[in-house]
Amino acid sequence: MNLAIRDVRHNLGRFGLTALGIGLLLMIVMGMGGIYQGIVEDATLLVDELDADLWLVQAETRGPFAEVSRLAPTLEDRALAVPGVVSARRFATHTIQREHGGRQMRLVVVGLAWPQDRGEWLPLASGRRLAQARFEFVADESLGLSVGEKLRLGRDVYTVTGVTRHMIGTGGDGLAFFTVRDAQTIQFELSPEAIRFERESRRARAQDLDLGLTQPALLERAGRPVETLPAIGPAMVSAVLVDLGPGADGDAVRATFEGWPDVSTYTSDEQRSLLLEGPVDRARRQIGLFRALLVLISALVMALILYTLTLDKLHDIAMLKLIGARDRVILGLVLQEAFLLGAIGYVIAYVVGMQVYPFFPRRVIITNEMLIWLAGAVAVLCLIGSILGIWKAMRVQPNEVLS
Amino acid sequence: MNAPSDHPAIETRGLTKIYGSGNTEVRALRDVTFTLNRGEVVALLGPSGSGKSTLLGIVGLINAPTRGEVMLDGTPVYRDARALVDVRRYRRERIGFVFQKSNLIPFLSARENVQVALEIAGASGRNARRRSMELLETLGLSDRAHHLPRALSGGQQQRVAIARALANRPSLMLADEPTAALDSERGRQVMGLFRDLGHQQGAGVLVVTHDHRALDVFDRVLEMEDGLLRDATVSDLTAGATNVGGSQPGEA
Ligand SMILES: Nc1ncnc2c1ncn2[C@@H]1O[C@H](COP(=O)(O)OP(=O)(O)OP(=O)(O)O)[C@@H](O)[C@H]1O
Ligand SMILES: [Mg+2]
Numbered sequence: 001m002n003l004a005i006r007d008v009r010h011n012l013g014r015f016g017l018t019a020l021g022i023g024l025l026l027m028i029v030m031g032m033g034g035i036y037q038g039i040v041e042d043a044t045l046l047v048d049e050l051d052a053d054l055w056l057v058q059a060e061t062r063g064p065f066a067e068v069s070r071l072a073p074t075l076e077d078r079a080l081a082v083p084g085v086v087s088a089r090r091f092a093t094h095t096i097q098r099e100h101g102g103r104q105m106r107l108v109v110v111g112l113a114w115p116q117d118r119g120e121w122l123p124l125a126s127g128r129r130l131a132q133a134r135f136e137f138v139a140d141e142s143l144g145l146s147v148g149e150k151l152r153l154g155r156d157v158y159t160v161t162g163v164t165r166h167m168i169g170t171g172g173d174g175l176a177f178f179t180v181r182d183a184q185t186i187q188f189e190l191s192p193e194a195i196r197f198e199r200e201s202r203r204a205r206a207q208d209l210d211l212g213l214t215q216p217a218l219l220e221r222a223g224r225p226v227e228t229l230p231a232i233g234p235a236m237v238s239a240v241l242v243d244l245g246p247g248a249d250g251d252a253v254r255a256t257f258e259g260w261p262d263v264s265t266y267t268s269d270e271q272r273s274l275l276l277e278g279p280v281d282r283a284r285r286q287i288g289l290f291r292a293l294l295v296l297i298s299a300l301v302m303a304l305i306l307y308t309l310t311l312d313k314l315h316d317i318a319m320l321k322l323i324g325a326r327d328r329v330i331l332g333l334v335l336q337e338a339f340l341l342g343a344i345g346y347v348i349a350y351v352v353g354m355q356v357y358p359f360f361p362r363r364v365i366i367t368n369e370m371l372i373w374l375a376g377a378v379a380v381l382c383l384i385g386s387i388l389g390i391w392k393a394m395r396v397q398p399n400e401v402l403s
Numbered sequence: 404m405n406a407p408s409d410h411p412a413i414e415t416r417g418l419t420k421i422y423g424s425g426n427t428e429v430r431a432l433r434d435v436t437f438t439l440n441r442g443e444v445v446a447l448l449g450p451s452g453s454g455k456s457t458l459l460g461i462v463g464l465i466n467a468p469t470r471g472e473v474m475l476d477g478t479p480v481y482r483d484a485r486a487l488v489d490v491r492r493y494r495r496e497r498i499g500f501v502f503q504k505s506n507l508i509p510f511l512s513a514r515e516n517v518q519v520a521l522e523i524a525g526a527s528g529r530n531a532r533r534r535s536m537e538l539l540e541t542l543g544l545s546d547r548a549h550h551l552p553r554a555l556s557g558g559q560q561q562r563v564a565i566a567r568a569l570a571n572r573p574s575l576m577l578a579d580e581p582t583a584a585l586d587s588e589r590g591r592q593v594m595g596l597f598r599d600l601g602h603q604q605g606a607g608v609l610v611v612t613h614d615h616r617a618l619d620v621f622d623r624v625l626e627m628e629d630g631l632l633r634d635a636t637v638s639d640l641t642a643g644a645t646n647v648g649g650s651q652p653g654e655a
Contacts, residue, residue, distance in 0.1 A: 001515060001518055001519060001522055001528065001531075003508075003510075003511075003519070006510050006511055006515065007510045009510070010509065010510030010551070011510070315506075316508045316509065316510075319506050319508060320508070320519070320523070321491065322465060322494065322500065322506075323494065323495065323500070323519075323520050323523060323567070324491050324492065324493075324494040324495020324496070324523055324524065325491075325495075325523045326491070326523075329523065398465050398491075398494075399460060399465045399466050401465075401502070401506055402456065402460060402465065402466075402502070
């Protein structure tokens with residue numbers, strides 16, 4: 001006969017409510033872990049998916065995810081010329097915030113090297129990949145855009161060809177994949193009014209120059225789109241991604257790049273850890289702190305509840321001792337209730353969590369390791385939480401039944 | 404076994420119990436020496452506060468005496484305040500208790516309250532269930548077996564407690580006013596059960612009672628007054644009861 005289950009059944013309402021409370025606390029603990037995992041995965045998503053052997057970024061910078069990195073796009077051709085390199089892709093990224101459909105929309109513009117990279121690796125939920133060099137993009141579903149929808153950015157209108165799922169940047173904003181050229185245009189191109197102003201000022205600057213006066217064609221060229229202006233130079237890219245051929249000596253290739261004064265070189269793993277130590281680090285520590293506090297609170301709440309559950313039964317425990325119950329019967333009663341509370345709380349946390357996590361503003365990823373970790377943590381919490389109650393139960397004397 | 408044997412179930416020597424100290428000191432037992440044989444069914448009378456429950460608590464291995472010796476079945480169990488045996492095991496295996504209050508476990512049904520005593524003493528679940536149902540039937544409670552204590556009347560609760568005390572066929576039964584909450588019919592039946600436990604199963608039975616009408620079931624009557632114990636004869640007391648009626652002395 002299991003005494004713990006019978007006591008729980010007798011106090012079902014109170015026990016159930018307590019389990020629910022513990023469950024919700026655990027759900028948040030679990031969710032915190034999931035948010036952290038989500039932040040890590042979102043942050044490293046691009047680095048992982050782009051899967052380059054080496055990242056060439058602006059010299060002395062930590063790469064486009066950590067800070068502004070600008071490189072001349074010609075670096076692509078220089079990199080290709082290095083022995084052992086089989087491909088070099090331009091890569092551009094920057095975050096913009098524009099108004100669309102009456103609301104502010106933040107999107108991370110990612111430029112893919114057209115035509116080598118058409119986004120074959122993108123996990124599409126619907127639609128298709130990029131099929132033309134310009135004016136198309138693949139957007140993440142978190143941006144709220146649907147296939148076929150048109151978005152005006154600067155002077156041009158871009159059409160959504162596909163929608164991805166869970167492609168989020170380090171800041172939690174949805175990713176939008178364009179060709180590098182479009183990405184550059186979006187970055188450097190402005191609205192028609194701004195362009196007209198810019199053109200006028202360019203023309204004014206050109207007119208002030210001897211060159212402008214002697215070369216009227218230059219004045220005309222000043223009115224063209226930025227990325228075609230020879231005088232201004234080609235728009236910059238954020239990084240060049242290099243892939244090595246089979247059998248290539250990675251260290252040697254890297255040494256070559258490191259000899260170049262205008263670039264810094266990182267492997268994907270290095271980019272990854274730079275991300276985790278950089279933009280993600282503070283969020284991670286914040287979440288870790290919250291999680292630790294919540295675990296502590298859960299422990300206190302559980303200890304308090306288990307203690308009062310035991311106090312309520314003290315007379316019965318004394319009676320059990322009086323009729324000769326061994327200590328392990330008493331210990332079993334207290335501990336089993338603790339573990340039952342923990343187990344029910346855990347299940348509630350899981351079930352409720354799975355229902356509500358999708359509504360969290362950031363992605364929540366619950367891994368198996370995390371579930372196992374939490375189960376272990378709950379078991380430890382139950383044990384620690386019971387200590388006070390067990391201490392009380394062990395001390396009660398059978399003669400207290402008589403008083 | 405019909406007559407009390409000479410084999411002592413309880414022997415005490417110079418039993419003294421002092422509660423508290425200084426101004427609040429209470430001498431609940433003073434130098435109590437007595438023997439209760441197996442198969443003997445003995446009543447313990449005495450005014451309120453005279454030390455009856457205290458004596459029961461000590462020979463039932465719930466409380467240690469301040470001074471004196473207790474032997475159960477010939478084995479020394481207390482020497483002064485020191486326990487010489489595993490008292491919990493003795494209680495589990497040899498002693499049945501019934502208290503003034505029923506002290507049932509509130510989250511267990513009537514049957515489970517009996518069963519738990521059996522399981523604590525090592526009975527298997529099935530046997531324990533069967534025996535607890537039999538006991539409840541004997542006490543007229545088979546239709547209340549699955550009720551929680553709070554759904555039972557005071558008398559019914561007390562009968563469950565009696566079933567629990569009988570469950571392990573104890574060699575020593577200690578009962579503190581077991582029939583107070585029962586009507587005279589039931590009271591008589593319960594006393595009969597105790598007598599059978601003594602006379603047929605050879606247990607020592609010590610029952611605190613105020614009910615002078617039921618004294619004829621006892622082999623012997625002990626009387627306590629202010630911590631002192633003396634033998635009284637059954638006929639004296641039954642005669643006294645008819646004369647004095649319900650005016651048994653109150654506070655000592
Ligand atoms: N735990 C205790 N602490 C202090 N004094 C106690 C304690 N238990 C009993 N006493 C005192 O010891 C004396 C004997 O008490 P006891 O309970 O043995 O009397 P009793 O004969 O059973 O009385 P009643 O018929 O009312 O149940 C009383 O004066 C009582 O106040
Ligand atoms: Mg008493």
